[in-house]
Amino acid sequence: MAEKKDGPDLDAAYALETPEDNVRLYADWADTYDSGFAVQMDYILPQQVAGVFARCYAGKGPVLDVGAGTGLVAEALGSGLVIDALDISAEMLAMAREKRLYRDCFEGDLTAGLELPAGAYDAVISSGTFTHGHLGPDAIDPLLAVAAPGALFVLSVNDAHYEGQGFAAKMAALGGRITGLRHEIVDIYGAGADPAHAQDKARVLVFRVRDIS
Ligand SMILES: C[S@@+](CC[C@H](N)C(=O)[O-])C[C@H]1O[C@@H](n2cnc3c(N)ncnc32)[C@H](O)[C@@H]1O
Numbered sequence: 001m002a003e004k005k006d007g008p009d010l011d012a013a014y015a016l017e018t019p020e021d022n023v024r025l026y027a028d029w030a031d032t033y034d035s036g037f038a039v040q041m042d043y044i045l046p047q048q049v050a051g052v053f054a055r056c057y058a059g060k061g062p063v064l065d066v067g068a069g070t071g072l073v074a075e076a077l078g079s080g081l082v083i084d085a086l087d088i089s090a091e092m093l094a095m096a097r098e099k100r101l102y103r104d105c106f107e108g109d110l111t112a113g114l115e116l117p118a119g120a121y122d123a124v125i126s127s128g129t130f131t132h133g134h135l136g137p138d139a140i141d142p143l144l145a146v147a148a149p150g151a152l153f154v155l156s157v158n159d160a161h162y163e164g165q166g167f168a169a170k171m172a173a174l175g176g177r178i179t180g181l182r183h184e185i186v187d188i189y190g191a192g193a194d195p196a197h198a199q200d201k202a203r204v205l206v207f208r209v210r211d212i213s
Contacts, residue, residue: 007032010041010197016133019088019109026069026089033070033092042192043072045156045202049127050076052184052204053154057123062103064121066110066143066155067129071096077125084121086110110135114142123152128188128202130167131158137170144177149211153178159185159201171205181207 008029016022029037037043050073057063061082065073068085069092077083085105087093093105108114124143129135140155147153157167171181188200 007036010037010194013134014132019111022088022134026087027091030070030089030091030095033095034072038072040192041194041197042190043128043188044190045186045188046072046127047076048186048188048202049073049125049154049156049204052186052206053077053123053125053152056154056206057152059122059152061123062121063123063125064116064143064146065102066124066126067135068093068096068102068105069128071099071101073125073127074101075099086114086116110139110142114146116146118145119148121147121151123147124155125153126155128156130155131161131202136165137167140170140174144174144209147209149209149213151209153205153207153209155205156186156202157205158188159203162203167203167205171207177210178207179210181205 008025013025016025063081063083065083065085068074068087071085074083082103083101085093085096085102086108088107088109090107093107096102097105106116124147183206184204185201186204188202189197
């Protein structure tokens with residue numbers, strides 16, 4: 001895994017290959033993720049995803065924030081919702097916990113499945129975690145298992161990753177289990193971003209778990 005001498009950065013994150021790579025990189029990145037990366041890259045994806053979520057969801061939760069990291073999605077959602085955090089990185093979750101925005105913070109590798117109760121969540125949200133070097137389309141399966149019938153999903157997928165990793169086929173294969181699938185294309189970074197990534201887009205997938213009860 002390539003790391004610049006001044007610490008992890010977006011290119012190193014995109015080059016990760018395994019969950020263990022993610023654990024190592026985010027252990028080093030947690031302290032500076034908000035004040036360094038998010039500020040310097042004008043990282044606006046958590047606000048974009050929270051904005052889509054707020055326009056679709058009128059409930060109170062519980063909401064599962066997948067790959068919650070330091071908690072930027074919960075910050076963007078504001079108060080009034082019960083939100084749990086899931087992340088593979090203990091160090092990122094420690095930063096999230098300090099913000100006191102989550103009911104519970106669960107450390108776990110989504111690629112290894114989830115030990116959360118079936119049907120526990122009324123909504124699932126994720127920003128920046130379905131991307132290069134992180135999670136592929138099969139990580140949606142364990143999330144469906146912990147979602148209640150009718151639960152809302154709002155998941156960002158890096159648009160190039162979506163094209164390259166078979167998300168379209170996955171969403172088609174889920175056809176009978178989900179309903180109302182649509183997407184919005186949003187900017188990941190604002191005007192202050194490094195020009196190399198200023199045009200990066202995410203596809204925010206919006207759907208509900210089909211209620212067959
Ligand atoms: C780019 S950060 C996004 C954090 C936050 N959602 C945001 O938008 O700022 C990706 C997060 O996914 C987590 N992650 C990566 N692989 C994971 C896995 N297999 N299971 C759970 N979390 C994972 C990382 O630890 C990291 O906190």
